[in-house]
Amino acid sequence: MAVKRTADTTEVGGAAVAISEAVVGQTATATLTGGPADVDVIFSIAAPDGGAAEQTVHTDENGEASVDMVPSTTGTLSVAVSQTTTTAVGAASAEVSGSAPTEALSLTGIDPTSSVVGPPESVLLVITGTGFDINTRAAFGVFSAEEAEAGAGAEGEPKWEPATRFVSDTTVTLEISQGLFPGADPAIPVLVGQPDGTTAGPVNFAFTEEE
Numbered sequence: 001m002a003v004k005r006t007a008d009t010t011e012v013g014g015a016a017v018a019i020s021e022a023v024v025g026q027t028a029t030a031t032l033t034g035g036p037a038d039v040d041v042i043f044s045i046a047a048p049d050g051g052a053a054e055q056t057v058h059t060d061e062n063g064e065a066s067v068d069m070v071p072s073t074t075g076t077l078s079v080a081v082s083q084t085t086t087t088a089v090g091a092a093s094a095e096v097s098g099s100a101p102t103e104a105l106s107l108t109g110i111d112p113t114s115s116v117v118g119p120p121e122s123v124l125l126v127i128t129g130t131g132f133d134i135n136t137r138a139a140f141g142v143f144s145a146e147e148a149e150a151g152a153g154a155e156g157e158p159k160w161e162p163a164t165r166f167v168s169d170t171t172v173t174l175e176i177s178q179g180l181f182p183g184a185d186p187a188i189p190v191l192v193g194q195p196d197g198t199t200a201g202p203v204n205f206a207f208t209e210e211e
Helices: 145-149
Strands: 003-005 009-012 015-019 028-033 040-046 052-058 065-069 078-082 106-111 114-116 122-130 137-142 158-161 165-168 171-177 185-193 199-208
Touching: 015 078, 028 040, 028 078, 040 065, 052 065, 065 078, 106 185, 122 137, 122 185, 137 171, 137 199, 158 185
Parallel strands: 106 199, 114 199
Antiparallel strands: 003 009, 009 015, 015 028, 028 065, 040 052, 040 078, 106 122, 122 171, 137 158, 137 185, 165 171, 185 199
16 A cells, blocks of 8 residues: 655555644644545554553544644654444344333322421422322322312312422422411321322321421
């Protein structure tokens, strides 16, 4: 294979590697032209101070690629470009049957379990369990008979909170405004649910009067 060298350019076949003007402390660029198109090539850099480095770069549709270097001392800066060719020796594919296992929805705890009622405070309720995802909603309390008569929801149905924040498959959070509750309540049911109607819980939360 014919090899042609100039002061800052080396040609191998139809490919050429050129180095721009190299000055200590300034960026110099090594450029490959006429190389193979759309492949990974390795720039092997030998610095004047004896250091060495390699950088993998993908060539464009014209077989061009480049890397930047900053020499730290005077001397000879050398750059070699190589390509590693991978040869396929076989291939296979298969369809995977079945379904991915998923953990059942469960509610294992809340933190805190109680708080003093009254404005303007609010409390961040951390709800833990299993099987949570981005669609999981928490419910804080259920609709009373009075709320059902007013058309807010069916009596005894959970009050699903759209402000539920998904944290992980074991944690969701819900900010509760204590000022929305007029008095103490020792047993407010907390549940978690999915759009398909699956629910877990309840675990009771308590609002207490300030001592």
